[in-house]
Amino acid sequence: MKYVAPSSVEEAASLLSSSPSAQVFAGATDVVPQIRAGRPAPDVLVDLKKIKELVALNSDGEKWTVGAATPTAYLTEDEAFSHEFPGLSEAAGLIGSDQIQNRSSLGGNLCNASPAADSVPAMVVNEVRAVVAGPNGTRVLDVSEVVTGPGQTALDDDEFIVEFEIDKMPSRSGDAYLRMIPRTEMDIAVVGAGARVTLADDGSIEQAVLALGAVAPTVVRIPDAEQALVGSTADEETLNAVAAAASEACDPIDDKRGTVEYRKQVAGVLAKRAVVIAIERAEQRNGKN
Amino acid sequence: MAQVHFSAGLRELTGGAAHVEVDASTVRGLIAALDEMFPGIGARLSEASSVAIDGEIFTDAEYESVSDNAEVHFLDIFQGG
Amino acid sequence: MPRTHITTVINGDETEFLTEDSTSLLNALRDDVGLTGAKEGCGTGDCGACSILVDDRVNCACLMFAPEADGTVIVTVEGLADSGELHPLQQCFLEGAALQCGICTPGFLMAAKALLDKNPDPTETEIRYALAGNLCRCTGYDKIIRAVQEAAREMRGQ
């Protein structure tokens, strides 16, 4: 196995297309354990962390750009980003310990394509876009389009994500991400739930986006729940409808971390709770917008 | 005379007796006397890892002395962690 | 496989070594550089016993490929004491009996140093979450948390 650390997107792209089993990585917090567990190591490992654009966090006031290889610790430590996207910042910050946080990245978490990835539901509800580079230029995908199944993405072998674009949080809006893990840290999500709500002038819900992780091959939206919320003030009855819709939207499996019944039931609970937190944050921001 | 108590597992070898008195001054003597009373029990008793004499537990207790009307128990093997 | 030449600064010293690209930074430090302070407990980033500082950030050395260390500044537990003078964390771990077998201690010291460098006055909960990536099976964590609190107080000059 050969290690290379290109310093530009172009150099990385050509390296990828020159060797069929080349693989990009940033933190390798998934790659190393997989190789250790017996997955064949690629011939060429392309380290993206020496490319400036890929380790960057910027905002032009209209949208944020987050380099695909930016350690998630940079996001949680950035007060402006965490204030604007508390849910996304929480989700990124839940990926493992401080040691892992200094290496894990949104690009790695997304492209490892684990159904239980913590950052993906939070990215989906914030309608994050992925800028993908390849031998013939770049293209932009919605994050929800990137993962196509466990361990599979829509990227070609010689493509990689350069950065993520996140439009600034709409006014009167707030997001949240919750997950269920048996311990308080160092666990893979048994269930994950992301929510973003936008309030109308009268305080009722104008728009809601909900997404669940670890309960299906890929992150799933919950349109029924989103509809149920629009126009409501998230009263008890509506929230129970949200919970029911969330459980219904799940297509989970039994595995060493959880059962079908458990994931369905708790998906409803977390979806409900995430909506309540998102609304509180929207109301707080409402005051300041 | 030492008071020897048998755990339930051993009572199958003593015709159900849970407790007997034996005249012996060492554990070795005790086991020999018991083997006469209940043929075959001797081997089983020496296998037991430890012997309790008046509440104190001894491992490898063959030569330990047994005072008059001491209370003696043969214990199963147990291991420290 | 040809080996790669790596140049780093380790515990203040310019250090060069040769490594195979697939070798973890942990194995390179232990086998090629001879610093056995960082320990392997799992090799998959789940136990923190191999925690070191890379450019002032705490990392699991087992999750890094050795070539990634090129051009970085690394601090291991062997570099914590300043010419024989123990770091307050080392002193407080000793005084507070915050270690038993000691295999996890190097990792805890590096993670705690990274925490205190960032947050000189952490709450108990903040310390517990910052050290959640370091497993200890002997102590039940109580005395480790207290030792970090004590060291934080001393470093703040209180």
Place this chain on the structure above:
Amino acid sequence: MAITEENPGYKWVGTRPIRPDGLEKVTGKARFGADLVLPGMLYGKVVRSPHAHARIVSIDTSAAESMEGVKAVITGADFPDLSANGAHPSDIDVANNAIARDKVLYEGHVVAAVAAITREQAEAAAKAVAVTYEVLPHVLTVDEAMADNAPLLHEAMITKGVDPAPEEPSNIASKILHERGDLDQGFGEADAVVEREFTTKPVHQGYIEPHAAVADANSDGRAHIWCSSQGHFQMRAYTATVLGVSPGTLKVTAAEIGGGFGGKTVIYLEPLAVRLSQRAGRPVKLVMDRDEVFRATGPTSGTRIKVKMGVSKDGKITAAEVWMAYEAGAYAGSPVGAAGMTAIACYDIPNFVVEGYDVVCNKPRVAAYRAPGAPMAAFAVESVLDELARNIEIDPIDIRLANAAVEGTQASYGPKFPRIGFVETLEAIKEHPNYTAELGPNQGRGVAAGFWFNAGMMSSATVHVNENGTATVVTGSPDIGGSRQSMALMAAEELGIPYESIKPVVADTETVGFNDVTGGSRVTLATGAAVVDACRLIVEDLRGRAAKTWDVEVDQVEWVDGQAQHVDGAQPPLSLNDLAAKSGRTGGPISANASLNSRGVGAGFSTQLCDVEVDPETGVTRVVRYLTAQDAGRAISPDYVEGQMQGGVVQGIGWALNEEYIHDTEGVMENPSFLDYRMPVASDLPMIDCAIVEVPNPAHPYGVRGVGEVGIVPPMAAVGNAIHDAVDVRMTELPMSPIKVLEALNENDG
């Protein structure tokens, strides 16, 4: 906080100095098993069975032997066949577990090993060893293994402890039975009876240091081994057995050990490393990775336990019936014997039957794990006792006080108890502010108690006095939890010199007398007693030397505060320094040996109080407050007594909430990593409050009782009883994971 009777005014015992070996551990200098590098050293790698039960048809090592950098490849055939020359059955099991000969009995069982110049070469060669298996049907749980005509692991296994012996072989290695009084009469007198069935899963000791050994062997088989173990003399004995050589040909040096908890009292790598090194003519280092530690080193038993108990309305236990089946893994030897003896040992019960079975199954061979066997039985008994207390509406501490074993109580396992401190631990809990602290919503409080015998066994110590009156205390007991400090504290007290002037050393098998393993909570008691005996021999020697110096009879000389003093003050006192400086004149170097088979083992009791908060919508349980009270007899080193108490509690909490072996239907472990084998992390826990109770053990010079193990016995029941108090579900399965708690909550609402 310690509840101490009279403190005899010790100068050093009971203080909290810095431990003598701490500096190396906080600076990264301490040498653990995997840290040693020798010139020309090769890296070893073990080949393990992917099947839970299979016959080895053939092993082709030719491809591996021809690979680049490979210097040696070994299989079972490289070791003597002990069954052929009439060795003891337990030695045959040790050898077969070290490396399989004809059958593999669990996934991960060793079938071969290689040694090469680099790690990568060794790993590649290990993959190239071609093993063909004839896969056999397997059994994983006690139910499967005990079922009629279940596949047999050992064709000739006839159950022991059953008379007359059964004709047919089975997977049941042995039966244990304890009985007293009349069960029916006892249950007849009861006003309340509760009967429950409990299941627990195998759990691992979870030491953070994987097993490691370095061996440097000569062609004639003599070898030097460095290994991290709980007892290098025991490692020498087992290794010699497997290699078929005399123990004297093996020198074993104790590396620092990165945690053991019972799991490193047995051998895995040592014989393989020696044979590889012998074949290669170069030192070999063998280190397990975490995956191998889980798959192939002894967890403790998964169990099924039925408990039925009855109490009168005034809280007296009238009868108890306990049925237990413990998994032994691949070879006989689960801790069901100890479980049978400890299950109801806390209480004075007139009528009981305790029946237990040791059952082999296709899992790694069970090894000791901190008070082996006792925690599972206590989970069952203390849960049923909690339910009984609620039925007759009596305080959980009071019901235990009403039945507590005291001095003179006929223990359920036989002998009368000498002086013990169980009642004092119960009172320590009842008087503690935690017992009446306010509980929030969905919070609950649970009480549980536990007992462990502790062990004595054999130890040796040598004490040398240096020419300046300082001293070296040499023992053979590996120090995991601070025992070097205890040795130094007791030696300082005996010799009357400062603690700092004593250097405790853990020496190799050629430099100190035999020492049994560090286990059974015995080191401070037994090795401590050997150190005390050696120091007392030295004090006698010093008195004689002072008498010679003053030309008086020795009974004119007393040893007080580290000085020889003339009874009438007729001479200025002589310090240890004075005598040591002139030792040539009074007979030569000052040193003494002491070896003993320790007596006067003091049993240990622990009562614990746990507060939890349960999220009723997700079943997640968090421990919010924890108090443990434990009788240490005399806390020689309070810092490290608390450390043992807290460590045992937190291992118990992990066992209670999330730890379990998960196997797929093929008997392959699905969670062999610290990610999915969930041990508690720092953010899961509150501080663990400790109440050290001191009811001195009359049979020990310093009143010591073992403290290392009993702390892990009560936690599972304490957590389970707290969950019941919080959300009114009675958990009877471990671990009490969020999934199981939510299932129980759903059944309650359903």
